[in-house]
Amino acid sequence: MLEIILCQSIFWSLGQKQKIADTISSAGRTISINTVDKYLRALCGSYLFYQVNRYDIRGRQHLKTQGKYYSVDSGLRECRLASSSSDIGHILENIVYLELLRRGYKVNIGKLAEKEVDFVAENADGITYYQVSASVLDENTRRRELEPLQKIPDHHPKLLLTLDEIPRSANFDGIRQIHVVDWLLSQ
DSSP: OHHHHHHHHHHTSTTOHHHHHHHHHHTTOOOOHHHHHHHHHHHHHTTSEEEEOEEETTTTEEOSSOOEEEESOGGGGGGTSOOOGGGHHHHHHHHHHHHHHHTTOEEEEEEETTEEEEEEEEETTEEEEEEEOSOOOSHHHHHHHHHHHHTOOSOSOEEEEESOOOOTTOEETTEEEEEHHHHHHTO
């Protein structure tokens, strides 16, 4: 059971307890959210996961609603799941989270009304907002990813990290789109 929860949380649901329980239940096994919570706390305690809290961007406070869990090693998925390109967005999000930690940021998940900003990263230099997506070449996907960043009522830097081959100066009203590999190699 622990093995299933580990793999489910890392890449299928990004560690949201209810989604993990629902996914496991849909596979024919019954599990309560309390049991999922106990497993996730044990995994965090053993340093296999990081728990990331939600942050209300307008109210500038941490929320008590459940956060997400990210794996300390994206490669753990290969020990249990067959490789699939369909979840590359989740893998990228996990990689970006780990890199933000490595760079010394305090990282939260941003909440703005009903929208979510993948990461609110804060260090001594200030706050930077991040959205992570495998591709935003599709207009609907681009709109969905940009909308939360566009609604943020401050002037902190906002970045959209993707795998799209783009001009170096891709900019959407102050939101910079950067190839995720270029961003990873930038520091």
